[in-house]
Amino acid sequence: MSRTPLHPTREQIELPIVLDCLSDPIRLAIVYQLARQERFSSELRCGDFSGLSRKSNLAYHFAKLRECGVMQMRVAGTNRFLRLRREDLAARFPGLLDAVINSAAKDADRLQLLSGCVRSTRTEA
């Protein structure tokens, strides 16, 4: 079984909402860790972020990132797979995602971006 929760279309992605969404340190950490793992795999599982915060809190942040168009969530059975919507963001706001990720990387310690760092690179569904 596969079902996909609601995502905005590319055209529905709005700059103020994206900036607001990325202004939360835990959501910045999720985006940073997704970007950091892209060289190994395009997707990560929700469970891979369990070191960042409580499960219910993470579910809230995943939903915010999905609803603002930064992240794609794919449901397969009991797993939820996450990836950045790079192409859509690049089309709407060229250079923005990398500028935010690189800015966050400069402050990785200060922002505690690697607390509960993702160790898994599994993508099997």
Add this chain to the structure above:
Amino acid sequence: MSRTPLHPTREQIELPIVLDCLSDPIRLAIVYQLARQERFSSELRCGDFSGLSRKSNLAYHFAKLRECGVMQMRVAGTNRFLRLRREDLAARFPGLLDAVINSAAKDADRLQLLSGCVRSTRTEA
């Protein structure tokens, strides 16, 4: 007489706070108009933005932009002069300010960035 309100030092500028500050459409419009006028003058006066919103509302947004480190405010007599803190932002978060401004420019109509557009380019104190 000249007095300068409190500004964060370069090192005190924090990414989540900057992103949160820029997630407001009126503040995006202020930043966009400041950037747009940079070729004519480095500073604009608070009164130049009177088409954007009410005076008290603008004062609130100017304070937010100053306190997060995006904008420098200089007081001279009864005038307040505003400019972007380009060097400080470029040092802390390379590429971020331009990525946000260029992204906003793409959606200038949708975000109503040019409502009450600045016409003045005066900088005399």
